[in-house]
Amino acid sequence: MEQTPLLEAHNLKKRFPGTLALDDVSLSIMAGEIHAIMGENGAGKSTLLNVLTGSLTPDEGRIVVRGEEVRFKSPIEARAQGLAIVHQELSLFPHVSVMENILVGMTPSRFGLMDRKKMALLVSAHLRRFDVQFGPEAIVRDLSVSQQQIVEIIKALMTDVDVYIFDEPTSALSVDDAARLFAVLRELRGAGKAIVYVSHKFDEIFQLSDRISVLRDGQMIGTRPIAEVSADDVIKMMVGRSLNRIYPQKSLERGPELLEVSGLEAGSKCRGVSFSLYEGEILGVFGLVGSGRTEIMRALTGIDPKSGGRVSLHGSPLRIRSIQDAIQQGIYYLTEDRKQQGLYLKMSIRDDVASVRLEQLSRHGMFQREAAGRIAGEVISELSVKASSSTQLIGSLSGGNQQKIMVGKWLTMHPRVLILDEPTRGIDVGAKAEIHQLLRKLSTERIGVIVISSELPEIVGLSDRVLVIHGGVVAGVLSGDDINDELIMEYASGLHTEQLTR
Ligand SMILES: Nc1ncnc2c1ncn2[C@@H]1O[C@H](COP(=O)(O)OP(=O)(O)OP(=O)(O)O)[C@@H](O)[C@H]1O
Numbered sequence: 001m002e003q004t005p006l007l008e009a010h011n012l013k014k015r016f017p018g019t020l021a022l023d024d025v026s027l028s029i030m031a032g033e034i035h036a037i038m039g040e041n042g043a044g045k046s047t048l049l050n051v052l053t054g055s056l057t058p059d060e061g062r063i064v065v066r067g068e069e070v071r072f073k074s075p076i077e078a079r080a081q082g083l084a085i086v087h088q089e090l091s092l093f094p095h096v097s098v099m100e101n102i103l104v105g106m107t108p109s110r111f112g113l114m115d116r117k118k119m120a121l122l123v124s125a126h127l128r129r130f131d132v133q134f135g136p137e138a139i140v141r142d143l144s145v146s147q148q149q150i151v152e153i154i155k156a157l158m159t160d161v162d163v164y165i166f167d168e169p170t171s172a173l174s175v176d177d178a179a180r181l182f183a184v185l186r187e188l189r190g191a192g193k194a195i196v197y198v199s200h201k202f203d204e205i206f207q208l209s210d211r212i213s214v215l216r217d218g219q220m221i222g223t224r225p226i227a228e229v230s231a232d233d234v235i236k237m238m239v240g241r242s243l244n245r246i247y248p249q250k251s252l253e254r255g256p257e258l259l260e261v262s263g264l265e266a267g268s269k270c271r272g273v274s275f276s277l278y279e280g281e282i283l284g285v286f287g288l289v290g291s292g293r294t295e296i297m298r299a300l301t302g303i304d305p306k307s308g309g310r311v312s313l314h315g316s317p318l319r320i321r322s323i324q325d326a327i328q329q330g331i332y333y334l335t336e337d338r339k340q341q342g343l344y345l346k347m348s349i350r351d352d353v354a355s356v357r358l359e360q361l362s363r364h365g366m367f368q369r370e371a372a373g374r375i376a377g378e379v380i381s382e383l384s385v386k387a388s389s390s391t392q393l394i395g396s397l398s399g400g401n402q403q404k405i406m407v408g409k410w411l412t413m414h415p416r417v418l419i420l421d422e423p424t425r426g427i428d429v430g431a432k433a434e435i436h437q438l439l440r441k442l443s444t445e446r447i448g449v450i451v452i453s454s455e456l457p458e459i460v461g462l463s464d465r466v467l468v469i470h471g472g473v474v475a476g477v478l479s480g481d482d483i484n485d486e487l488i489m490e491y492a493s494g495l496h497t498e499q500l501t502r
């Protein structure tokens with residue numbers, strides 16, 4: 001006999017001003033399956049999940065849970081019917097403890113009278129599962145992006161429901177944390193739960209899922225057993241054609257030394273760091289989570305104070321005491337956290353792109369709206385941002401398209417040195433290739449590009465040289481044929497670092 005699906009969508013439609021985000025989408029989710037959903041940035045994945053879990057109301061169509069039609073007025077109602085979701089954007093209260101964030105919204109009869117000790121105990125058990133370095137009393141604001149992501153995930157896992165829905169849960173997770181999450185998801189599947197899993201990472205999808213559904217421009221292209229499709233088949237479903245996934249050609253010769261960092265010191269995660277960046281090269285920076293790669297770049301660009309070391313540009317020493325100093329020298333740093341970076345969600349694309357070049361765009365104290373619109377238009381077309389116009393609010397773009405704007409606005413600034421921390425996080429295959437091409441193009445314009453990435457294939461495919469960080473020191477600098485997964489991982493895990501550390 002046919003099993004009744006745990007969750008069904010029938011002919012869902014959802015329209016936003018200027019976009020038909022869901023166009024007659026149907027889907028069914030069975031008990032005991034991990035169901036992947038893929039699609040380009042802006043294809044409608046998050047919208048679908050939000051409609052299914054009560055954050056958005058569909059314009060048309062039906063949602064059926066365990067054979068019965070439902071109409072959710074809120075996410076709380078959806079949860080009561082057995083659907084829990086981890087959203088793409090972090091939504092924790094920054095000033096509140098981990099345990100309060102995790103337990104917020106749980107039924108008061110169970111947790112209302114609970115004292116802090118009991119709360120801590122309950123949450124600790126789950127924290128242990130992810131082997132985290134912080135306790136239940138830690139304040140969310142003090143956690144890294146990946147730690148916050150884990151808190152979000154645990155929050156969803158705390159509720160006992162039938163369907164767990166994840167919108168790009170690993171975009172900020174380390175490989176190890178992702179592996180822990182996958183183990184938990186497989187356990188849940190074994191217990192007869194259903195998992196809906198959105199990701200842009202093909203390797204995860206093929207490792208983890210049983211079936212895959214693909215959305216394109218708001219339409220459901222189809223659902224297939226994962227065993228019956230290849231990555232190329234999925235790409236074809238996503239974009240309607242085959243796609244060139246080959247990395248741009250590496251630079252054949254490097255220019256003169258552009259940036260020289262020597263003996264940089266800043267706390268325990270940046271100890272005596274020295275390296276050079278040459279004109280026209282893409283320098284990849286790889287390190288495991290916690291290795292210090294972000295701390296090094298923060299010290300270098302004046303965000304965090306340094307206690308020693310020199311930074312020179314074209315041979316002349318620089319005084320970088322704040323990020324403004326760095327920007328003034330043409331050294332731009334795109335940090336890893338979209339929200340902290342101040343991508344102003346309530347701003348239009350035009351104003352956000354303009355916000356980094358206000359000086360240039362104001363004349364006699366007047367903001368040059370048309371010029372700003374033109375530059376925003378360039379960013380939109382160069383990076384194929386899915387937006388209705390340059391006046392669309394950033395907050396109403398899909399997650400990946402927000403990321404494109406964030407990267408794109410710096411690309412138009414004619415930097416001398418561009419440092420990008422995880423620039424392609426959450427970006428779909430096609431757009432990723434476009435960003436790689438753009439970075440290569442910049443490098444041929446004699447700009448020095450530093451790319452920090454936790455995706456090894458990206459580091460290997462893109463970099464002319466690779467700086468590997470371990471324990472706050474430069475564990476190795478690799479070039480040519482030495483740029484391969486095995487060697488990079490050896491250095492990143494500290495295999496060759498003993499003789500270097502004091
Ligand atoms: N609140 C909103 N107002 C206007 N348009 C919106 C809103 N939310 C989403 N959209 C639009 O709907 C479309 C689908 O967006 P959605 O966030 O579902 O994409 P996605 O598939 O999740 O993409 P990504 O991979 O980038 O996260 C996009 O064109 C987006 O700009």
Ligand SMILES: [Mg+2]
Pocket residue numbers: 045046047088167398399400
């Ligand atoms: Mg999304």
